[in-house]
Amino acid sequence: MGGGAVVVGGGLAGTLAVAALLGHVETVTVIERDRYPEQPVFRKGVPQGRHLHVFLSGGQRALEKLLPGTVAELEAAGARRMEAPRDVLTRTPHGWHRRLHEGRHAVINCTRPLLDATVRTQVLARAAESGTRVEVLQAWEAVGLLGGADRVTGVRVRSRDAGHAERELPAELVVDASGRGSRAPRWLTELGRPAPREEVIDAGVGYSTQMLRPAEPLRTAVVLEPRPALPRGAAWSPVEGGNRLLTLAGVRGHHPPTDGSAVPDFVASLDEPYLLDHLGTCEAVSPPYAYRDTANRRRDYHAPGGVPEGFVAVSDAACTFNPIYGQGMSVAVLSGLALRECLTDGGPRRPGFAAAAQRAVARASETAWLTAAGADRPYSEGADATSPRTAERLQTWYFGRLAARATHDPTVGAAFRDVTHLAAPPSRLLTPTVALRTILLPRRPGPASIPLRVEGAAG
Template identity: 45%
Template sequence: MDEDVDGPVAPDAGERIPPHRHTGRHARHAVVIGGGIAGLLAAQVLAAHADRVTIVERDRLPGEAKARSGVPQSGHIHVLLVGGQLALDTLLPGIVAELREHGAPEVGMPGDMVQWQSGIWYRRTPSTAHLLTASRPLLEWLVRRRVLTDTRIETVQGTEVVGLLGDAVRTTGVLLRERGAGARAARECVVTRALTADLVVDASGRGSRAPEWLAAVGAEPPAEETLDSGLAYASRVYRPGEDDGITDTIGYYVVPDPGQVCGGVALPMEDGRYLVTLSGVRGSEPPSDEAEFADFTARFPHPFLYEWLKRAEPDSPVRAFRNTANVRRRYDRPGRRPAGFLAIGDALCAFNPVYAQGMTVAAQNAVALREALADRRRTPTTRRVQQALLNSARQAWDISSGADREMPGVLGDAARTRAADRPVTWYLERVQRRAGGNPVVGAAFRAALHLSAPLSVLFAPRVVRAVLFEPVPHTPAEPPMWRESDGPVSDTW
């Protein structure tokens, strides 16, 4: 687990950020860099505190559920965990129902899935957590549509931020470069102009260049913690085979771990087609070649996905993605950094996508931003708000970095297992061996992984009893193709 770093408040970042609009005295302008999930949700929160919010987005944002080049990961599986559903609904009430109305499938865990994890096939007991498995373009479009109805929020599209205005003490805006309409013009610097703001929020994703921009104005870039398993993704859309209805299975999931370094997942999208994403760590990367795509699944513990793919019909090219390291930028730590600059979403903390946490954390970051700005007992200084944002990503970081540290060949300065973590690692291994067969342990494990309950749920008395004193439960020897008959659901611990 990570210790909380809570040094002295840096005087430069101690200045108040925009006050609540009901109490504020000044006209305030906030700029959000990036119109992805984190940027949209941050803008929605800031609109209640600033007079005006401008989202600067390098892409032109489509008026429909369509992939765009600024989010290259959108062609890969993007499930929304329970914690993300709750956070999104807190920010945009009714959005989850809207997603369902647009066809977003709900896939129950463990009931609806054939799941192989930690060396076992999970029993298909009644589900205690449901994934929403809409495509990323649909989810982002519905969020965008809702957020942009707020007249206080405007967008500057086809324009990228290339630097910060101000100095190491205060950020006063951003420097913009418009992208031309043609391909040639897009590569060239067409126009550069300044946009002033009282607050700048970096939501430009895992490729954020804010550390360089900060250095360019004389500020200290944040320390970066990285942990890279070298995991690569390859994804392809399929139409399921006609004889697929012979089982009640909705999703297929092989989770990579130190003993099974390649994995795969097949889940339905809103249009009935399936998105199949294969993954493998450094040295076991999935092929981006169409002819070899399905063969990769022969390396799984059972050929069930291979057989499923043989019956299904490919409906897209194979898309590959490699930049999957866990990266945490420690803006919360003391340093000579300006007031009025915050980072959120992947720009603050990006995760190995195999744990499906990123969008959930972006939404939980936005909830934390809302709470920090609304807290009348504490002045929302830049550094205090940044700490709240980082705290809201801490559980996800502990999960993904904790699991990745065990992967072979992992690189990065956060790769070392500390002696203090060993008892927790020992306990979590026992949890994992029981999560697939013991419904009480399984429900607690899923709640923690879905970021809908704190990690302490794994130490609830019923869970501890099962983990420490009960034998490893029976699990199926083969992939279970049917749900277990509906018994009592145990989602309490």
């Protein structure tokens, strides 16, 4: 095994990075600004903690490779499994998706406290058997990197308790898992390296989430995507404890309310009686909580010379997406799995390890980036909007036709879901059968009304 590693950030991405490192280094020190609660509760250190969290099928498969048995533990703790598109009724700008019983993909819905506590318990249990010693410094924060322009050799940390003591933590590998607010670009410039180029697509989306309890159990989730004529949307999903989370979203000037009394009027504006009728049968468990930091942002750490030896950025610290698409948790797992696979090929001491690992992490997020950026680009504006390249404009045109076809064409729809569930690469959308149906067949909308009847059976 290698020497020691430091993971900056003890949230989900950091915990999954620890899972990847087990058995490959002698020690892992996790730097966590917050303090973990004794019971699964919402905490201030997780900005999106009160909003819906889902594991797409691709994320679930990666989680089972990285931490076998964790999906079953989540379900045993109350997380809800829903087959798509059978149980997830989705209205797109192109109409509703047909309610097909494919048996190919499922999502797992739960609250963030349940997710964090379950994954952390699994990782710590495996750490005890791995030979890697794991230490978590709670209420400490990273304030800089050690080393020079060519190699990172550790982290400077400071206590957040009284006295604000500082110390240096030497490490062979530093993993930045500190999220979309990562300060690593600045730290790298302090070592004499240029900050990574950033690609930003900001649609100006804001959303709010409220926990509700329905009078009777409901078997389906409902997703209403924004469209140019009505830049508002919603997600209505079950979580553990018999509760549901209602997430409302809107583009600039259409942000949802944080006053619970104004929620019904916003839902009514979405023009979907099915959701409005069910909302009227629910009791509020919490007020709505807002979130506004939704820009898609990719830092080019994966470019040649993008990172020094001894440093890797994972998950949101490298590439972050509009959370409204529910990809972040799955990409965090895929990033952790990519890191582990690189570690098995020579470990962190191998020359060129950091660059190879960073490229692998970028590949793990590529599909999510393409789908989120493509969906948000029509709404992005202002100086912070990165201009699309010619190839990306062509991809946007093709994806628009494909997304419309996917609402009602079972062949195209299956490929569409394979990719949007992060279970297949984007090349799945370019196979001859899918491409010919997308380009040559007429572009027509999906069903105009919510599909309450299930079609077909899983083969």
